Amino acid sequence: MLDLRDIYKRFAPDKEVLRGIALTVAPQEIVCLLGPSGCGKSTLLRVIAGLERADRGQVLLNGADVGELPAYTRGVGLMFQDYALFPHLSVAENVAYGLRMKKLPAAQRQRRVEEMLALVNLQSYAGRAVDDLSGGEQQRVALARTLAPNPSLVLLDEPVANLDRLLREELMGELRRILKQLQMTTIFVTHDQEEAFALADRIAVMRAGRIEQVAPPAQLYRRPINTFVASFLGFDNLLPVERANPAEGVVRTPAGDFPLPVRPDRPIDDCRLLIPPDAAVLDDEQPGPTYIRFAGRVLTTTFRGSFFRLEIASMHGEQRLRFEFRTRGRDHLLEPGALIDLWLDSAQMLLVTEG
Numbered sequence: 001m002l003d004l005r006d007i008y009k010r011f012a013p014d015k016e017v018l019r020g021i022a023l024t025v026a027p028q029e030i031v032c033l034l035g036p037s038g039c040g041k042s043t044l045l046r047v048i049a050g051l052e053r054a055d056r057g058q059v060l061l062n063g064a065d066v067g068e069l070p071a072y073t074r075g076v077g078l079m080f081q082d083y084a085l086f087p088h089l090s091v092a093e094n095v096a097y098g099l100r101m102k103k104l105p106a107a108q109r110q111r112r113v114e115e116m117l118a119l120v121n122l123q124s125y126a127g128r129a130v131d132d133l134s135g136g137e138q139q140r141v142a143l144a145r146t147l148a149p150n151p152s153l154v155l156l157d158e159p160v161a162n163l164d165r166l167l168r169e170e171l172m173g174e175l176r177r178i179l180k181q182l183q184m185t186t187i188f189v190t191h192d193q194e195e196a197f198a199l200a201d202r203i204a205v206m207r208a209g210r211i212e213q214v215a216p217p218a219q220l221y222r223r224p225i226n227t228f229v230a231s232f233l234g235f236d237n238l239l240p241v242e243r244a245n246p247a248e249g250v251v252r253t254p255a256g257d258f259p260l261p262v263r264p265d266r267p268i269d270d271c272r273l274l275i276p277p278d279a280a281v282l283d284d285e286q287p288g289p290t291y292i293r294f295a296g297r298v299l300t301t302t303f304r305g306s307f308f309r310l311e312i313a314s315m316h317g318e319q320r321l322r323f324e325f326r327t328r329g330r331d332h333l334l335e336p337g338a339l340i341d342l343w344l345d346s347a348q349m350l351l352v353t354e355g
Contacts, residue, residue, distance in 0.1 A: 001027045001185050002048070002153060007057035009043055009209075017043045019209040021057070025153075030179055030186045032196040035206035036232065041189045044206075045155050048187065049078045061153065072101075077151030081158040083142035085130045091141050092117070092126035098149040116144035119178055136167045143175070147182060154179065156188035160195060172198040193233055197221070205229050222348075226355040230274055236322040237275040238352070251351075255319035259292065259346040271351040277309075279348040280323035282340070290347040296321070298338045308334055312342075 007021035017040045025031050033041040046052040048059060050071030059067045066074050077098075085094050092113050099109045117123050120140035130138060139160065146154060159175060160168045176199050179186050190196055196203045197217045204214045205228075213225040224230040227238055239253035244260060251260045253273050261273070280294075281287050296312035299320065307324050314321065323342065334340075 001025055001029075001062055002187070003058070003060040003063075004044075004048070005058040005060065007044065007047060007059070008055045009040075009047060009052065010055055017209050018047070018054070021209075021211060023204055023211060023214065025185060025187060027185055028180075028183045030176065030188070030199060030201045032200035032203045033187065033189045033206055034191070034193065034196045034203050034232075036191055039206040040209040041206050042157055045078070045157055045187065045189050048153070049076050049155055050074050051078075075152040076155060077146040077149065077153070078155045079142050079146040079157065079159060081161055083138050085138060085142060085145075087129070087131050089130070090126065091122065091128050091130060091133070094130060094141055095144045095148050097145060102149055112148055116148045119147070119181075120144045135163050136171060139163065139171060143178070147178075147184065152185065154184045154186040156186065158190055159188055161190070161192070168195070169198075175199060205232060207232075223350065224274070224352055226353045227272055228355060230352050235274055235276065237277065238272040239275070239319065239321075241271050241273055241351070253319070254317045255314040255321060256294070256316035258344075258349060261346075261349050261351050270354045272354065274350045274352050275321065275344060276348050277322055277324040279345045280325050281343045281345070282325060283343055287343055288345070291343040291345050294342045294344045296340060296342065298334060298336050298340060300336060301334045310334065312340070 002025040004021055004023045007018050008016070009018035010016045021044060033044060035041050043052060047054050050066070050069060054067060058065050061074065086097065089097070095113045095116050096109050099112055104112070113126070114123070117126060120143060122137065122140055122144070125133070125137065130141060133141065160171050163171065172195060188199065200217060202214060202216055203220050205212045205220070207228055213220065213229050215223070220229070221233060224233055224235070230238060239255055241251055241253060243252040244250070249260045250257050251273055258273060281291065295315045297315065298310055299313055300311040302309040304324070307326050309322060309324050311320055311322050313319070
């Protein structure tokens with residue numbers, strides 16, 4: 001439905017914010033633009049919406065090049081991070097705003113507003129002033145206003161960033177339900193990995209104006225393409241590869257020797273060994289055939305509610321690694337300075353390229 005071809009955007013001679021962006025989005029798909037602040041994701045959203053014009057490249061909507069069209073003719077709905085609600089209008093009047101711009105008859109407009117408020121569970125709020133609403137309620141009004149004109153494409157800029165953690169978690173699931181129920185094609189921007197995993201069908205990780213990797217959430221998490229993507233997703237255990245011996249099936253790192261991951265599509269040179277934080281298990285017996293024993297010394301223990309996060313120094317070279325796991329009542333093993341044996345699942349280990 002959306003096809004971005006070789007998009008470039010520069011705000012100053014020395015400030016190129018988009019560099020050769022290529023991305024396709026299928027009908028009814030939810031795609032996330034994920035990346036750190038300043039990587040160009042919000043600028044790309046504005047280029048798609050028509051609020052910024054690309055210096056080079058094409059923006060195709062349903063096969064038509066809309067790069068020269070003004071924003072109001074593109075049939076795109078954009079929800080801003082600060083919601084941009086009109087304080088002098090009631091909730092219903094805010095939701096109806098886009099319908100008025102489309103000159104929809106009053107009766108149809110009223111029905112559509114009622115449908116949208118029911119969709120976001122704000123049926124009884126129609127006459128309320130938006131300034132009297134909580135942050136979560138304002139977010140729902142902004143979403144209803146964005147969806148009311150039935151846009152062909154929905155663009156959401158940090159849709160839940162202004163909410164507290166508990167409300168964010170509640171509304172992420174609600175937001176995905178609504179978008180899927182209405183079969184809306186959606187692109188949203190965030191710097192939060194949890195939001196991306198919870199909402200998106202596919203995630204495009206951006207860095208410095210480029211897209212590094214596009215993949216479904218589970219594939220992205222289990223197969224990051226390089227060290228930047230892995231680090232941004234929160235992986236700490238990226239061990240330099242000192243030597244690899246494919247014949248012996250061993251890779252040597254500062255933390256010791258590990259089985260060489262089977263990745264025929266990935267060269268061994270200039271790689272790091274990624275060990276996910278959930279690859280560690282505390283058990284007396286080997287949990288499975290792919291698990292190997294790893295001895296270490298606890299440096300720090302952080303309680304995270306349902307699990308502990310441990311920082312461990314390997315007994316081979318003092319390399320530091322971080323793991324997360326449930327303690328199963330063995331809290332006495334987790335004190336700083338304690339020596340412990342872990343089982344690491346070699347099947348979860350991965351070679352990732354530097355970059």
